[in-house]
Amino acid sequence: MLAYLVRRLGLMLLTLFGISVVIFFLLRIVPGNIVDILFAAAGYVDPADKANLEKELGIDQPLIVQYLHWIGGLLRGDFGYSYVSEKPALQEILPRIPITARLAGLALMFSASIGIPLGVLSAVRQGTRLDYTLRVVSLSGLSLPSFWLGLLVLTAAVAMFGQIPIFNPNPATFLEAFATYAVPAAVVGFRSAALTMRITRSSMLEVLRQDYIRTARAKGASDAAVNYHHALKNAILPVITVIGIEAAFLIGGLIVTETVFNIPGVARFLVEAIRWRDYPIVQNLVMFIAVVVVLANFTVDMLYAVFDPRIRYTD
């Protein structure tokens, strides 16, 4: 087990190194840099001013020097400065992480707590009206773009309650605080819940046809015991995999949701940073996301062993 863990750790570091190279050079391949954008916004360009600014920001140096400077800084805990706000990158990124983490966590909770039970229900009631209804709901969850759903929710809230559940940094009531995160989490989690539901349903249907389920029923086990104790336990592995992948992909959905609900989280900040070609912010944020994804995958792999005793990680 220890050897496996060491090997996984090594792979994780290798993956992160690869990502650092890819993100660094991809960013530089994209045409235009912060200086171009600043001068584009000003509608003029003075070659001397431009050269000075590029020198000041260090983007006039060879790419390899810039890369080593960044990685060296990361290893020393120096994340550099945002080109736009001129504040330390860490100071810009850190306050936004809890906001996105809360939102992503709630969205995943929403996804699992809605998707898994409804998936089980749909499977055990296969072919009934309830099953068809749930399948339509799940299909619509997969089809509706989250920005559209978000705007629809906001419009409905304004039309029906005269309130708009966008981000409020200083909520006055618990309800406001809850709405700040719960509504966007539900919007972004809806798609994820739909996917979870479909995977749970198909996985359950496969398991429910197994011989041991028939045996359990023959032995007089109750429906609940059969469905939740015997079947779900064995059907859950693909669902965990999907939730793990969704956790990684959630950041994509959050970009749109954070924009629509005006949430000052990491995802929206990343888009703005890309728009401004704010290299220190983009590089460090992507590395942070990469670490989260790598860790999420690692956690999922570990969870397999917890849920399925047959799985053992040995060297």
Added chain:
Amino acid sequence: MRSVRALAAMAVLSLLAVSTAAFGGEPKQGGILRMYHRDSPGSASIHEGATYSLNVPFMPVFNNLVIFRQDVAQNSMDTIVPDLAESWAWVNDNKTLTFKLRQGVKWHDGKPFTSADVKCTFEMLMGKSQQKFRQNPRKAWYNEVNDITTNGDFEVSFNLKRPQPSLLALLASGYTPVYPCHVSPADMRTHPIGTGPFKFVEFKANESIKLTRNPDYWKKGRPYLDGIEFTIITNRSTAILAFVAGKFDMTFPTEVSIPLLKDVKSQDPTAVCVVEPNNVSTNIIVNSTAPPFDNIDIRRAMALALDRKAFVSILFEGQADIGGTMLPAPAGLWAMPKEMLESIPGYGPDVNANREAAKKLMQKAGYGPDKHLAVKVSTRNIPVYRDPAVILIDQLKSIYIDGELDVVETANWFPKVARKDYMLGLNLTGNAVDDPDQSFYENYSCGSERNYTNYCNKDIEKLFDVQSQEHDLDKRKKLVWEIDKKLQEDVARPIIFHARTGTCWKPYVKGVTVMSNSSYNGYRYEDVWLDK
């Protein structure tokens, strides 16, 4: 005679101001004005930016030497009033502009304001000081200023190379605040210090900008508000919904499009909304250095093919203006008379006749029904650029020109234009001050950094200087009309239309005036108050 007219104008304006105050009731102190901001500005330094995204939140932090009256919609020489200067005078054959400065004014950090601050602000703008701005987009505004001299702590003079009456208007713009000498340009980008009615509290990128009342403001009794909070909302639909839901007292100024305005009024009938020109023209930049647009006939044919009314009715439901370089009347002060405008090729009311003439020019250049000219129409990938570009492509079809839309990301737009890597471009040009000096020199002067098309006509250049030195307003206007007409005839940068946009606020917000000939100068907010 001029003084009498100015006095009369001032009297009328005063009456208007009094009546406005009467309708608004007695101003109340207190409250925070909540507004959304359309985007996150790159910094907090007005001098280093060229977007009103900076002026709106940061103009209240500063004072100018002089300023356009904030309660009069139309900026003009007659509405310029003292700010940090108590008075001004043109001396030395109108080649020196001397300001007597206000005494006892303090910067927000408690240090005293003196003539040294004025001198170092403008020397930095002229590029003559040790400290430099990271960017200095309006350096050209001070091309005619030779140097700046002080006489004691409270008198400062701008010594000009030649008379330039419009300098006063440039100094009254929201783009011309006085900066403190003792704060570096870098610090001004992150924590601006001013003398204005509101102090800077914080700027969280992509989140919010907060200002608080300056209790030591030199203008007693102002500002009325305790503070202003801008929440940055980049999604326009969310922002408008939040305004309707009462989350904000006011929309971002001049940011509500005409179709959206209808939505706002239908969802919140109590909202007060005004529509004004923002002095931003939508125009075509033509690369006349390379084929096919190095051929004047093809350029003229393109200008003749424009159906400007169609643009205005499709994009603005009829609420935009057609004119030349200068903003059209009645909001614009320098607009050509209607008859003169319509005498310019392409501006006549008979679009079909114009297009027939255009077709003949195209045929002369070797194109026709069997041989179309293929062009790329480049533009920024933003709706206000992209939408008119699509209409332009459609209109060009009528004269054998097949356009293909080439959308360019903002970061690459200006570099592309600068290296002349385009055939036709659809562009927007904003004017901070409704004055020909700002517009002509910036956009059409030989060698100007913002003269994207490199249009250069030495004869017109001379006329730029003549009008610039003319103190007689009527004479100057006639010169400006001639220049504007010539620019359109030369297809220097064909103007399609001048946009109008909306601003809305809740009925309890009082003292708001939306400027009608500039969207850069009306954000001091010291007279705004909340009636609740």
